[in-house]
Amino acid sequence: MRITLGVTGGVAAYKAAELVRRLQQDNFSVQVVMTRGAREFITPLTFAALSGQKVITDLFGGAEGQDANLESAIEHIAVAQRTDLLLVAPATADVIAKFARGIADDFLTTLYLASTAPVVIAPAMNVNMWEHPATQANLETLRRRGVRVVEPGTGDLACGMVGAGRMAEPEAIADAVLSALGRRHDLAGEIVLVTAGGTREALDPVRFLGNRSSGKMGYALADAAQSRGAKVTLISGPSALHPPPHCDLVKVTTADQMRQAVLERMTEATLVIKAAAVADYRPVNVSEQKLKRSGNLTIELAPTEDILAEVVRRRRPGQLIVGFAAETSNLMENGRAKLLRKGADAIVVNDVSGDGVGIDADRNAATFLTLSTSIELPEMPKRKLADRILDEIVTLRRPRSLLLEMDEHKDVNAKLDRFKQDVVREESAPFDAARRQLIVE
Ligand code: CTP
Secondary structure (H helix, E strand, O other): OEEEEEEOOOOOHHHHHHHHHHHHHOOOEEEEEEOHHHHHHOOHHHHHHHHOOOOEEEOOOEEOOOOOOHHHHOHHHHHHHHOOEEEEEEEOHHHHHHHHHOOOOOHHHHHHHHOOOOEEEEEOOOHHHHHOHHHHHHHHHHHHOOOEEOOOEEEEOOOOOEEEEEOOOHHHHHHHHHHHOOOOOOOOOOEEEEEEOEOOEEOOOOOEEOOOOOOHHHHHHHHHHHHOOOEEEEEEOOOOOOOOOOOEEEEOOOHHHHHHHHHHHOOOOOEEEEOOEOOOEEEOOOOOOOOOOOOOOOOOEEEOOOHHHHHHHOOOOOOEEEEEEEEOOOHHHHHHHHHHHHOOOEEEEEEOOOOOEOOOOOEEEEEEEOOOOEEEEEEEEHHHHHHHHHHHHHHHHHHHHHHHOOOOOHHHHHHHHHHHHHHHHOOHHHHHHHHHHHHHO
């Protein structure tokens, strides 16, 4: 498949070189188009050497140094016709604005208008430019048009400021490309209910008890499930994130509202993923007036309902239920106890004690725990982790489809018998190996 990679002018242009390599690993042929600004940061020669193709640099001259002729004058149309996906990384505020308004004043912006292929952009800019209402409005326009935005990460920026605006890692961008091309469509027909973010419990009209959850993991799961063909409902606590396009978003604030929203929608779901950081306690009394400072204050708290446990109690046959466990110590021990206590099919255990991974971070590491398996998912961007979690969930589904075919395949039947004996005999690791082997066979 052919990808056209538009590189625009930003410090992150050097990361686009790594991205070319990453895309080639997935067997994509990459045609690079550079804007004038990009050429201030990196030379076309670098991309020509990496991609093995001439780099297109301007509208009428075609490749660098090439004289204008009829072929070069209509080249944007030819490239538009042969590209399977247009990826822009890094995407500056300027190119985002031009795409949003339909301004076509160079090769890349003209190509955008001339192409009907899916578009993925990975913005990179200064935090104030990223947060500016003009940029956000332009992004909203593009999202509505179906453009996939690979959200920038948060951290130290080239301009010396700290905040959102760092281009996403090549791995996360490559993943968005695969999703946009529908390379994986293994959740087609599934109806997925995802909860995300933290809940807030009011103390008075202006204060609440809450937690640091940003919703990033849950939103990444919703996005991944949707691009793998599922119909997705996302029930979210307060979050600054943009929901994936076309998913049914239900906004809630308190644990009780989240519970109501989940219970109302869980019947039709085939898969429930509870990534939300739900408050365990709420104040018994909520003051109608703002609490005044007057020495020590004691707040009485009452436990909230455990939504996950309730979902498990009300589950219907065939429904898969996956919870999360946010832990700061004895991860596996606590995760296993939670799995048993809540009765979910799997628990994704993650360590929330460190900085840079877990709660409110762009990356996460986890262990996917079932009664019989424990699969390590090493640190990676949350969007990628979301796909890995879904891979494991899909694996949980597969033995069922094998069972459905039992009558038709006597050999599979025999294997399943052997497999069941193994299950009784063996511990979790060989169990997992046996299950995987059976699925491969
Ligand atoms: N959960 C829930 N309802 C609650 C609390 C938690 O549905 N009132 C769900 C979370 O969405 C998550 C799982 O239960 O999928 C585990 O949440 P976590 O906060 O790790 O555990 P708790 O059950 O709150 O237990 P503890 O805080 O004691 O570790």
